[in-house]
Amino acid sequence: MSCEACAASPVRVVLRIPESDLTAVRASLGNNAGEIWLGGGVMSLPPEAVTARIRYWQEFFDTSLWAAGLGNNRGLGTEELQPFDVWAQGLPPVWLDELLARGGLRMAMQPIVDVGSGSIVACEMLVRAVSAAGDFISPGALFQAARNQSRLFALDRACRIEAIAAATQLPSDWYVFINFVPTSIYVPEHCLRSTVEATRKHGLAKSRLVFEVVETELVEDLEHLRRILDFYRREGWQYALDDFGEGYSDETMLRAIQPDVVKLDRQFVDHVDADPAKRRVAEGLAQVAKSLGVRLLAEGVERPQEALLLRDLGYLWQQGYLYGRPTFDVPVEHINWR
Template sequence: MTCPGCEAWRTGITLKVPHSDAEGVRRSLASARSVQWLDATSVLMPPDVFVARAAYWQAFFDTHAWRVEWGGPDGADGTDRPFDAFVGGLPSLWVDELLARRAIRMAMQPIVDLTKRTVVACEMLVRATASDGSFISPHALFEAAREQSRLFALDRACRIEAIATASRLPADWDVFVNFVPTAIYVPEHCLQSTFAAAERHAVHPSRLVFEVVETERVDDVAHLRDILAFYRRKGVRYALDDFGEGYSDEHMLRAISPDVVKLDRQFVDHVDRDPAKRRVAEGLARVARSLDIRLLAEGVERPEEAMALLELGYEWQQGYLYARPSLEVPDGSIAWLPRA
């Protein structure tokens, strides 16, 4: 015998909500694929779309009157179940177990201003351990969350933990916090907990720089701009991560006009020796200056790379040359600096 939640993974799920909640649900599904509204209050969707948003709906709606049916695209099987009970019957997933154990921590890697010869910021980098104590790579963690439809819950937990960790840093350091745009459905809902954490831990919004990651997965640029506009209204800045080579990257840069843009580490590696990489770094610097965007080079490991990038205008740099990520609060010391 299989549970309804397990069986639902092979079919489709119809969600029925009160009229008062329908518009909010519609907004949360705006970026989802293969969603079909059957009438004003009933919507059919793939199971992964449903599961990805279940925690969000429970957090921001009163779901006690919501109902769920599961079945194929031609209609449900007629079995009507309460939403909360249905969600409770979904398969247990290891990302949920990890979140329940509060097994996510943040390593801090300093960002250095070479002209001021000081640390000016830290990037918060997720670290997680399995129940047996083994390390889970960030890539594996987020891929599992995506496969298990737990990206919303994981991304939210990481943002909150990053801000809690940032409260331990010097008050004049900026804080770079990564976020996955596809995990944010309605900014004023999904980001409530983020700004509540900032208030709770006394981390002023002006210190926060939210870093857009996985831009290659962003199909809805208008939705991303809505998220970033919400950040701006809250007084925070945002950065574009992993800028690379090609039209799509420059188009994204102009479309969202970030406060900071990070040159991808693949173009930092031996940029002092590789003319092609230098052309990419120069091209980004030229566009960024025209848009008044600060440049940041990440993955700097050699003094020669640092000096070549500084000549191009990359005054902010990050990498093993200066400091490695650490779970302990950085003391502000810098392993290498150019001669004064």
């Protein structure tokens, strides 16, 4: 037989931080970081929870007063702790850091149209990345790498700032949709400070910005998401929920968050005119959204038949290849698909 106390413990990072930082660090960890507090300002964390927050902690805390080292869930190894910044510098570099350091991100723009007037009312800013060899990296691969390399905070922030800079090319009466990943934001007052500064620097009216929540299915802490969105509201920004369709969790999220805009998932847009099941989903979302005063937007529209049916259901804002593909140039102002 073996007992739990004698069993081998997984390798973890042991941190020692000043008592004055404890409350704020706990807030940055949220509810799912797997930390074990050992007393005296010492805690044990999974390595990925630490590496994901290194840049954040170094920016918003005086980490010269911290110490770190490897241990386990009982804190063994704390006598060999190094200064935190020295320990962090010794971690192996990752290619995503190199990409961000050389400014390897660009923003493409895809139009969002009002099918009633036939005019563009907004653009969604879509990240594109270029490797050191000059190859394009798909957004999916880019964000998967950010998760694997514990750089989601750094990548998501860089994308927001680049999107705001690129939006200065657009007409001043267009809305600007900017994606963000909720799990990359630990404390909104800290993590979104650079977004506030970028908006001010580039002179964008706050009322034009619509921050789009992506990966809602990965949101486990609804209260944390509400804190982020409350911060957006206080700043005078709007927010949207992406990729909505059928399911209790979707409707629950919609009612709990009550965004300014909700996007119908492209899978329910594709041939919605010929598929009664997809039409029921589109009608159901439209009914709930209208009852809450939420604007409807359909994405992935590629055929006039889809556009017309969705328009009749109340999806007056639409986005998709029917109107324009993402481009590095400002989209043309007139839509002639009809």
